[in-house]
Amino acid sequence: MNRDKQETFTSTCCYCGVGCGVKVKIESKDTVSVKGDEDHPVNSGMLCSKGLNLQYTVNDKSDRLLYPQMRYNKNMPLQRISWDAALERTVAVFKTFIEKYGPDSVAFYASGQCLTEEYYVINKLIKGFIGSNNIDTNSRLCMSSAVTAYKMSLGEDSVPICYDDIEIADCFLVTGANPAWCHPILWRRVEAHKFANPHIKIIVVDPRVTDSCSLADLHLQINPGTDIVLNYAIGRILIENNQIDSNFIRDHTEGFEAYTQRVFEKTVSEAAIICGVQEASIRLAAEYIGDAKGFLSLWTMGLNQSAIGVNKNLSLINLNLITGKIGKPGSGPFSLTGQPNAMGGREVGGLANLLPAHRDLSNDKHRKEVQKFWGGATISDKAGLTATEMFEALHDGRLKAIWILCTNPMTSLPNVRFAEEALKKAKFVVVQEITDKAQTLPYADVILPAAAWAEKEGTMTNSERRVSHLHKIIDPPGEALPDAEIICRFAQKMGYKGFDYLHPSDIYREHSKLTARTNTSVDGLDYALIDSNKTVQWPFQKRKRTGTARLFTDHEFYTPSKRAIIHSPVDVLTSELPNSEYPxxxxxxxxxxxxxxxxxxxxxxxxxxxxxxxxxxxxxxxxxxxxxxxxxxxxxxxxxxxxxxxxxxxxxxxxxxxxxxxxxxxxxxxxxxxxxxxxxxxxxxxxxxxxxxxxxxxxxxxxxx
Ligand code: SF4
Structure with a gap:
């Protein structure tokens, strides 16, 4: 335990995916103070405005849910009940629906803010024992396009870079992201690097002028939705100017010929008109990238949250592939994660189409491996409902019950009035929450009070695959319980074996064993090892007892051919286009x-x-x-x-x-x-x-x- 005489603990900020280290000091029985951890490899003591105010979210308990509540039918008010009564009612309803309508009649909708151990047990419960893959998280709303594109290009959902590449890179292409506001501590590292080395180039691509633009050498204010056209135009110029890495393309990639044909379909001047920027600006961006020794492409929601999000991601990753700027210091495609543990959720397969350790749900061998390990029911080969699909299925009656934890879909889902109607139609809604302000609560049949950050123990993984251990520092208020414990209590009441963990560390050890012999392994890693290393980046090298900073340094990718795939999708926008009524x-x-x-x-x-x-x-x-x-x-x-x-x-x-x-x-x-x-x-x-x-x-x- 990183606990000293002053009752100070190390932990990780629970906001964004940067994953800054914090020191949390107990000030009284249930209040804490927070400061940046000077020894942390991510932030060296720095915190942004959100991190600096982290303690207020924990110390203010005025909005906390303190005990389980239930309503006996939709017309009755909520009443305080015991944990046993709340979970037994939920078990009874879930069992009834599963027996009557099958396992796909129930679903869990979780969050990129859950701890890895929490994701793990929910995923195990529904996929391994209930027999449905109906688990998805709000990470579907922010990272799933990057996940899919990494898998298609590199063979695995694996962010290849480490943050220390920032201080080595000499060209940054920041596209569809405003890290000055959304990933501030990473941006401070970019800023410090630029101030110390004014020759490095920063290109920002964004339809808006954001704070990140103030550091940029070049801002391409493109028309929304034209990212692929821009990336292809840059690719074309790099090919024309012979600023590509032909040896790398020949030895380590597939698909370059089709890519060349695709990018030559439009001239650069045609692309400039479509994107709404000067041709000279596109050429300058290509020049900066082509001249760079270390080239980092950074992106987030501007590319991901799109009807063509995967194709936008692929077109950007291609720029790193054709220039050979991957698996080398200061180079690589780097998706900035929105949530603090979106990465951890993917590690344990906590999405409707994944299995633990990035295994494929559609792969028969993978399903059997996981099923044998868990010792539960047959894992269904049918992909589960994704975030928006769950609410569609509630709406049309296919889905009867939903368990929502650690997320607020009544604000965050698209077309949210439809989602609201769907929750009204749901036969049974469980809401596992910390706050009485959650907008899902009016629809809940059962409310389960959950512990918040610093009130529970577990791990999170940040944007650079860095796993950190978060200690339980203070007790949760009232009868609130850690999310993993709530799920395990429910699973045991359902009669399922393998949920009698004594401590979150047991869950982590089980998860780590299940990752053995995979590309994303943390086999052999446990809380003590994480603590002794402060943090560890996966894949964990069991024999060396150390993590891995940078992936693909041998230029062998995780695809069957070990080559990265250069995809060349069409550049057609399929969004809802403006017209005279909605211009x-x-x-x-x-x-x-x-x-x-x-x-x-x-x-x-x-x-x-x-x-x-x-x-x-x-x-x-x-x-x-x-x-x-x-x-x-x-x-x-x-x-x-x-x-x-x-x-x-x-x-x-x-x-x-x-x-x-x-x-x-x-x-x-x-x-x-x-x-x-x-x-x-x-x-x-x-x-x-x-x-x-x-x-x-x-x-x-x-x-x-
Ligand atoms: Fe927290 Fe992100 Fe700010 Fe770091 S940059 S302090 S992780 S919100």
């Missing part, structure tokens, strides 16, 4: 000081100072045409719903495009600030990730200026 493109995103649906950051007054309320960004040209003034309330309407927010008139967004932050939900009984009233039900056909970054809306003044 604007809506794109959505984060702001600096809030996290997801604000269930944590919304409690902290300091974090509410930066931006106090929802807003709609629009260009002055559009504002003038529609007679809209700054701060005037406007109504944005799509085919699915509307919102009313203040306009923010700014040149930082292109004409024809508007932006709404994603965080505000159904506050004070009104949903008029809830961005996802507008977003579409379109998803990427391969990753099933929703198209949050593109839908058609109509804008009009709501109030007089």
């Amino acid at each position: 604007f493109i809506l794109t959505t995103g984060r702001i600096r000081d809030h996290w997801h649906t604000m269930s944590k950051t919304g409690k902290v007054s300091k974090l509410k100072q930066h931006i106090k309320e929802a807003f709609l960004e629009m260009n002055p040209v559009d504002a003038e045409r529609l007679h809209i003034a700054d701060d005037q309330i406007v109504c944005a309407q799509s085919r699915r719903g509307k919102v009313q927010v203040k306009a923010r008139i700014t040149n930082s967004i292109k004409p024809g495009v508007v932006f709404l932050p994603m965080h505000w939900g159904k506050a004070l009984g009104s949903d008029l600030h809830r961005t996802n009233n507008l977003t579409s039900a379109y998803v990427d056909p391969l990753s099933k990730e929703p198209d949050f970054k593109y839908c058609a809306v109509h804008i009009e003044p709501f109030s007089k200026p």
Whole structure:
């Protein structure tokens, strides 16, 4: 245990996927203080505004759920009950549905904020014992396009780089991301590197002018949805200028010929017109990339949250492959993870189409291996329902019961009014939560109070595959329990064997054993080893008792041919396009000081100072045409719903495009600030990730200026 006489513990920030190390000091029986961990390899003591205010989310218990509650039928109020009664009722209902309608009539919807051990037991429960693959998480909403593209290109969902590559790279292509606000500590490392080495080049690709642009040598303010066209144009220039690595392409890749044909389908000037940027700017970006010794491509939701998200990812990864900038210091494709443990969830196979240790659900051998290890029911070969599919299935009655934990879909799902209708129609809803403000609670038949960060023990894995151990530091309030314990108690009451763990470390050890002989192994790793190394990056090298900083240094990829695959998908946008009725493109995103649906950051007054309320960004040209003034309330309407927010008139967004932050939900009984009233039900056909970054809306003044 990293516990000293001052009652100080090491832990990891529970907000974004950067995974900064913190030191948590117990100040009283149930309050703590937090500061950055100076010895941590990720942040060297630095914290962003969210991390600096982490303690307030734990110390303020005013909104915490303290005991289980249940309603006997949909028309009755919730009543306080015991844990046994809550779980026994849930067991009875689940058993009834499973017997009557089959195992696919129930589902679990979890979160990239769950600890790895929590993901592991939920996944084991539903896939290994209930016999359904109906588990998905809100990581489907943020990372699944990157997961799919890594698998298609590199043979495995494996981020090849380590953060220390930042200080070695001399060209950064930051695309569909605003790390200055969303991954601030990583961005500070990029910033420090740039200040010390002004010759390094930073290219930012974003339809908006963001804070990240202030560090950029070049900002390509592309039209939304044109990323593939841009990446292909850059690829074409690199080929024309012979700034590719022909030996690497010949020896370690497949698909280059088809790629060459694809990128030569459009001239660079045609691409520039489609993207809405200068041809010279595209050529300059290609020059920066072509001249670089170390080239890092960084991306996140701008590429992932798209109806063509996988293809956007593939087109970007290709730039690293054709230049041979992968598996080398300072080089590689680097997807920035949104949530603190989206990576851990993928390790244990916590998505509807995965099995533990990145095994394939569709692979007969993989299913049998896992089934034998767990010793439970036959693992179904039918992929489970993904996040949005679960709510569609609730809506049409295929799915009877849903167990929602650690996530707030009533703000975060696209086309959220449809999801709300779906929850109303659900026969049985379990909500496992920490806060009484969760917008799922009005639909719950059973409410289970959960422990929060610092109140439970387990592990998380950050964006660079770095596993950290989070200690339990204080007790949860009231009768709240750690999420893994709740799931295990339920599983035991269902009569399933193998859920009688004495400690979270037992769950981790079981998970690590199941990863043996896989590309993403943590076999042999346990809490003591993580603590003695401070953190460990997988794959864990059991014999050397150490992690692995960088992947593919031998240029052998995880594909059957051991070659990376250069894919060349079409560049056609399949989003909901604007028309005369809905002429604007809506794109959505984060702001600096809030996290997801604000269930944590919304409690902290300091974090509410930066931006106090929802807003709609629009260009002055559009504002003038529609007679809209700054701060005037406007109504944005799509085919699915509307919102009313203040306009923010700014040149930082292109004409024809508007932006709404994603965080505000159904506050004070009104949903008029809830961005996802507008977003579409379109998803990427391969990753099933929703198209949050593109839908058609109509804008009009709501109030007089
Ligand atoms: Fe936490 Fe991310 Fe900020 Fe680091 S950068 S302190 S992990 S929110």
